[in-house]
Amino acid sequence: MSGIDVGRPSTWIPYRSGLCEGCWSGCCTLPVEVSVMDLVRLGVATEDEAAAGLKKLARRLEKDGIVQHFNSRSQIFTLEQRHGRDCIYLHPQTRLCTVYEKRPEVCRKFPKIGPRPGWCPAKRKAGEKEGKPGRPAPAKGTQAPGKKAPAKGRP
Numbered sequence: 001m002s003g004i005d006v007g008r009p010s011t012w013i014p015y016r017s018g019l020c021e022g023c024w025s026g027c028c029t030l031p032v033e034v035s036v037m038d039l040v041r042l043g044v045a046t047e048d049e050a051a052a053g054l055k056k057l058a059r060r061l062e063k064d065g066i067v068q069h070f071n072s073r074s075q076i077f078t079l080e081q082r083h084g085r086d087c088i089y090l091h092p093q094t095r096l097c098t099v100y101e102k103r104p105e106v107c108r109k110f111p112k113i114g115p116r117p118g119w120c121p122a123k124r125k126a127g128e129k130e131g132k133p134g135r136p137a138p139a140k141g142t143q144a145p146g147k148k149a150p151a152k153g154r155p
């Protein structure tokens with residue numbers, strides 16, 4: 001599984017059953033694009049806040065360090081990343097999701113949707129200690145590979 005660069009979906013490997021076991025959670029280092037309903041399910045926003053206006057909600061979530069970007073046209077939020085890489089909900093030691101039951105829709109569907117549907121930036125956790133990916137990651141969401149940040153989610 002060496003040679004995998006999370007920022008280059010062309011280096012990813014085909015997803016297969018069991019691949020997530022022992023993986024460094026590379027997909028959780030992709031920028032995660034979420035809907036307001038995902039944010040409500042995560043418990044970081046209320047339905048009342050959503051109804052009052054997404055731009056206002058985005059400003060509050062940016063201030064709280066939960067969201068790094070809001071696209072008002074698509075109404076998609078991008079979750080903040082720790083050190084510009086790990087999802088804020090990824091446990092830094094176990095590399096497991098700390099909000100698994102409430103995780104965003106895009107995380108439930110990855111890699112069926114994503115920068116390269118059906119393919120993963122999978123590596124063993126042990127390999128992760130040797131070095132960090134050197135490029136900005138594509139995202140778990142809406143943008144296409146090759147653009148600034150493809151996302152975990154939609155191609």
Ligand code: SF4
Binds near residue numbers: 089
């Ligand atoms: S919410 Fe959980 S599954 Fe989704 S990217 Fe973050 S740590 Fe990974």
